[in-house]
Amino acid sequence: MTGGLLALVGRIWLVAILIFLYAPILVMALMSFNASPFYQLPFEFTWRWYQDLSGNAQIATAAIRSVLIAWVTTLIATALGTAASIALFRYDFRGKRVLQILLFPPIAIPWLITGTAMLTFFFAIGIGRGTPAVIIGHVALALPYVIVTVTARLASFDITLEEAARAMGANTWTVLTRVTLPWISPGIVAGALFAFAVSFDQFVVSYFLSEPGDTTLPVLIYTAIRKGFTPEINAVSTIIITISMAIMFIAARYSKIGGNN
Amino acid sequence: MSQVEVSHVTKRFGTMTALDDVTINFTDGGFFALLGPSGSGKTTLLRTIAGFYFPESGTIRIGDIAVQKVPVEKRDIGMMFQNYALFPNMSVADNVGFGLRVRKVSRNEEARRVAEALELVQLGAFAARRPQQLSGGQRQRVALARAIVTKPKVLLLDEPLSALDKTLRVDMQIELKRIQREIGITTIFVTHDQEEALTLADQIGILKAGRIVQVGAPRDVYDHPVDAFTAGFLGDANWVPDSAMSGLTLPREPDGFRFATRPEMLTISQDRPAPGTNSLPGKLKQRIFAGTMATCIVDVNGESWKLTARDRDIPQIAANDDVWISWVPRDTMAVPR
Numbered sequence: 330m331t332g333g334l335l336a337l338v339g340r341i342w343l344v345a346i347l348i349f350l351y352a353p354i355l356v357m358a359l360m361s362f363n364a365s366p367f368y369q370l371p372f373e374f375t376w377r378w379y380q381d382l383s384g385n386a387q388i389a390t391a392a393i394r395s396v397l398i399a400w401v402t403t404l405i406a407t408a409l410g411t412a413a414s415i416a417l418f419r420y421d422f423r424g425k426r427v428l429q430i431l432l433f434p435p436i437a438i439p440w441l442i443t444g445t446a447m448l449t450f451f452f453a454i455g456i457g458r459g460t461p462a463v464i465i466g467h468v469a470l471a472l473p474y475v476i477v478t479v480t481a482r483l484a485s486f487d488i489t490l491e492e493a494a495r496a497m498g499a500n501t502w503t504v505l506t507r508v509t510l511p512w513i514s515p516g517i518v519a520g521a522l523f524a525f526a527v528s529f530d531q532f533v534v535s536y537f538l539s540e541p542g543d544t545t546l547p548v549l550i551y552t553a554i555r556k557g558f559t560p561e562i563n564a565v566s567t568i569i570i571t572i573s574m575a576i577m578f579i580a581a582r583y584s585k586i587g588g589n590n
Numbered sequence: 591m592s593q594v595e596v597s598h599v600t601k602r603f604g605t606m607t608a609l610d611d612v613t614i615n616f617t618d619g620g621f622f623a624l625l626g627p628s629g630s631g632k633t634t635l636l637r638t639i640a641g642f643y644f645p646e647s648g649t650i651r652i653g654d655i656a657v658q659k660v661p662v663e664k665r666d667i668g669m670m671f672q673n674y675a676l677f678p679n680m681s682v683a684d685n686v687g688f689g690l691r692v693r694k695v696s697r698n699e700e701a702r703r704v705a706e707a708l709e710l711v712q713l714g715a716f717a718a719r720r721p722q723q724l725s726g727g728q729r730q731r732v733a734l735a736r737a738i739v740t741k742p743k744v745l746l747l748d749e750p751l752s753a754l755d756k757t758l759r760v761d762m763q764i765e766l767k768r769i770q771r772e773i774g775i776t777t778i779f780v781t782h783d784q785e786e787a788l789t790l791a792d793q794i795g796i797l798k799a800g801r802i803v804q805v806g807a808p809r810d811v812y813d814h815p816v817d818a819f820t821a822g823f824l825g826d827a828n829w830v831p832d833s834a835m836s837g838l839t840l841p842r843e844p845d846g847f848r849f850a851t852r853p854e855m856l857t858i859s860q861d862r863p864a865p866g867t868n869s870l871p872g873k874l875k876q877r878i879f880a881g882t883m884a885t886c887i888v889d890v891n892g893e894s895w896k897l898t899a900r901d902r903d904i905p906q907i908a909a910n911d912d913v914w915i916s917w918v919p920r921d922t923m924a925v926p927r
Contacts, residue, residue: 487675489673490677494677495663496669496746497663498664507688
C-alpha cells in the first residue's frame with residue numbers, strides 16, 4: 330500500500346518536473362504555429378511564420394553559419410578528443426590524473442567567464458575576434474564532452490584485443506583502425522553529436538568572439554529579441570530545439586548502446 | 591617452425607626484477623610448459639619471447655634471428671590469450687583471417703587457409719558466426735585457429751585453458767596436443783596448473799622468483815626435482831624426517847640431501863611390512879574418499895604424510911590406529927638441500 334502510494338507520489342513528481350522543464354518550450358512551439366503576431370488566443374493554426382523564415386535572408390545566413398561552425402567544431406573536437414581519450418587510456422605518464430581532473434571544470438565554469446577569458450586571451454595573442462576565434466572557442470567547450478563519452482566507451486575495451494592484433498602482425502595504424510576504433514565508434518558518434526549540439530546551441534562564446542555582423546543563429550535570436558518578440562523567432566527557436574533534442578536523443582542512444590553492443 | 595633460444599635475459603619493472611638471467615632453449619617442434627607460482631615470471635618470459643616486453647639484457651633468437659629488439663608485430667609468432675581476445679566486431683572467419691589480411695594474402699588464399707584452419711579445430715560450420723554466439727570451448731578453438739593460420743614460427747599460449755571448466759579443459763588439452771602434433775609447431779605455454787603441464791608438455795621449465803629452477807621432461811622433473819620447491823610444486827612430497835633415515839635404504843649418501851616420496855608410491859598396512867622395503871611407523875589421522883581414489887593423512891614422527899591409492903587397495907583401518915607406511919626403495923627421491 331505504502332509502496333503504491335510512494336510510486337504515485339514519484340510519478341506525480343516526475344510529471345511536475347517535466348512540466349517545469351518543457352512547459353515554456355511547448356508554449357513557445359505552439360505560438361510559432363499561432364496566427365496572431367501578439368500571441369492572442371484563441372489558437373489559430375498557421376505555417377505563416379515558418380514561410381516568413383524561408384524568405385528571411387538574414388536568418389538563413391546565420392543558420393548556415395551556425396551549421397558550418399558546428400560542423401568544423403565537431404570534426405576538430407571529435408578528432409582531438411578521441412586521440413586524447415586513447416592516449417589517456419593507453420599511456421601512463423606524470424600528471425595524468427591531474428590532466429584528467431582538469432578536463433572537467435570547463436563543463437562547470439560559467440560560459441560568460443569562459444567567454445570573457447577567451448576574448449582577453451585571443452586579443453593578447455593576436456587572434457582577436459572572428460571565425461577562427463569562434464571555432465577555437467567552440468572546440469575548447471566541446472572537447473570535454475567528447476573525451477568523457479569516448480573515455481566511457483574505452484573503459485569497456487579489452488586491451489588484449491590490441492595485443493592479439495599486434496601478435497598477428499598488425500602495425501599501430503592497423504590496430505587502431507581495425508580493432509580499437511570500431512570498438513569505440515559508438516562513443517565517438519555520441520561525442521561528435523554532443524560536440525555539434527554544444528557548438529550549435531552556443532550563445533555566449535559566439536557572441537563574444539564573433540566579429541560584428543558575422544552572427545550565428547543563437548546570437549541573431551538574442552539580437553532580435555532585444556528589438557521585441559516576433560513569432561518568427563519562435564519558429565526559429567522551435568526548429569533549433571527540435572534539432573538539438575533529436576541530436577541528444579541519438580547521442581544518448583549511442584552512449585547507452587556503448588556498453589553491450 | 592623454429593627453435594627458440596633465450597639466453598641470459600633479464601627484465602626489470604622499476605625496481606622489481608621479473609626475469610633474472612634466464613637461459614632456456616625450446617627445441618624445434620617441441621611442446622613446452624612454463625610452470626611456476628604467480629609472480630614467478632613465467633608470463634613475463636612468454637611476453638618477452640612474444641615481444642610485448644624488451645629485455646634489459648640478454649638475447650632471444652627465434653630460428654636464426656635475434657629478435658630481442660624486434661617489436662611483436664614483426665616476430666612472426668602466433669599467440670593465444672587467456673581470455674581468447676577475439677575481435678567482437680568480426681565474424682569467426684574474419685577473426686581467423688585477420689593475420690592473413692595484415693600480410694596482404696589474396697582473398698582466395700585467405701578463404702582457403704581460414705577454412706583449413708577452422709577445419710583443423712573442427713569449427714568449419716561456424717565461420718559466419720560472431721564470437722559472442724560461441725561457447726567458451728568454441729571461442730578457444732577459434733583463438734587457436736587464428737594463432738596458427740599464419741603458420742608462425744612459434745606458438746605462444748598464455749594460460750589458454752584456465753577459463754574453461756574441468757571436463758572441457760581435459761577435452762581441450764587432448765585437442766591442443768593433437769593439433770600441435772599435426773602441425774609440428776614449436777609451442778610454449780604458460781600455466782600454473784602442474785597437472786596440465788605434466789599432461790601436455792614434452793619439456794617443462796619451472797620458474798621461481800624470475801629464475802629458471804629446472805628444465806626437463808615431465809617424468810624426469812617429477813621424479814628428480816632439483817630442490818624442495820620443485821618437489822613440492824609438481825606434486826605432494828612426503829619428506830623423510832632426518833631422525834628416521836637410519837633404517838631406510840636410500841639412493842645415496844645423505845650429506846647435502848633430503849629424501850622424499852610421492853603419495854602414490856606409498857602403501858599403508860597395519861602389519862609391519864617385510865624387510866627389503868622402506869617402512870616407517872605412523873598413526874592414521876584421516877582417510878578422504880574421492881571416488882576411485884582415496885587419500886590418507888598419516889602422522890609420521892610429527893610430520894604429516896599423504897598417501898593416495900585406489901580406494902579398494904587401502905585396507906579398512908580406523909582413525910588413530912597405528913599403521914606402517916612403506917615404499918620400494920627406488921621410489922625415494924633424493925633432493926639437494
